[in-house]
Amino acid sequence: MDTMIRIRRGGPADVPAMLAIFDSAVVWLNARGITAQWGTEPFSARPKTVEAVERVVTEGTPWIAEIDGVPVGTLTLTPHPGAYVARADEPEQYVRYLATDGRRHGHGVGAALLAHAADETRRAGVSLLRVDCFAGSEGRLVRYYERQGFTRTEAFTVGDWPGQVLERRV
Template sequence: MLDSAVAWMNARGNTEQWGTVPYSQTSGGAARIERYTTVNSPYVAELDGVPVGALVLDSGPSPQMPIPAAGEPERYVRLLVSDRRHAGLGIGAALLAHAVDETRRAGIGLLRVDCWAGGGGELVAYYERNGFAPTESFLSGTWPGQVLARRVG
């Protein structure tokens, strides 16, 4: 799914968000996915028994990202991806709604996510449509990022 997401972004002219190399071939990509599925809390959306999306929750942002601490307990969306062949079905929105439910069930009132803020802000707008509000902007090298938050209490 991640490899096809890179190809889809590149076909749309977006080579900055995740680069041009298939995710499975990036340095540390496979190890990151293994951590997501063993250390973090992964959730997979299925359609007729076939995986069509994935979301990974953690207790905070990646330590490699220059993101300020929340100052309170939180759940953090570390990964959200959907199979672009099923675009428009609300898979990402359903996974985000599940993240809200999981955060609430854990008795935590804050759900955050960071995303690429380039490309005219389309991804930031997507998270805003799903109930998140922009908080801090950041730069990771030359990669423009935006942190967004949602209260779930």
């Protein structure tokens, strides 16, 4: 890693910075021909998506990755998944809205956030960390999570959006 990534606890005041990160990630994905994952419209231009991000931030604990004081990545840990995934039969922490600013892809931001999520899960006395992701685009994102220590569990779909749940014991 060539840059120092600092991870801090976030809050509702960080939602605009989080939305800017998501917007940048959409541009990055679209530039690579990946439009089915998060669509083509910026998160900040979708009122229902903005409301969903605000709700998840209040339900959980947002974390902001910064380089030189500038937000470059985010995730929120909640004690449960979104409504489209069954809850685990034991206490868990769930990674929601993980994203890296498109200009910082390949700098280890996502990996640093996921390592932090594992540490926070362990600190909370919970041994199960789960995440779900887009399973399309030849499963590239699923393989990314596997490289971060997660194992595939169940697949799901929301409409025509293919998803994959993964878990990691910490």
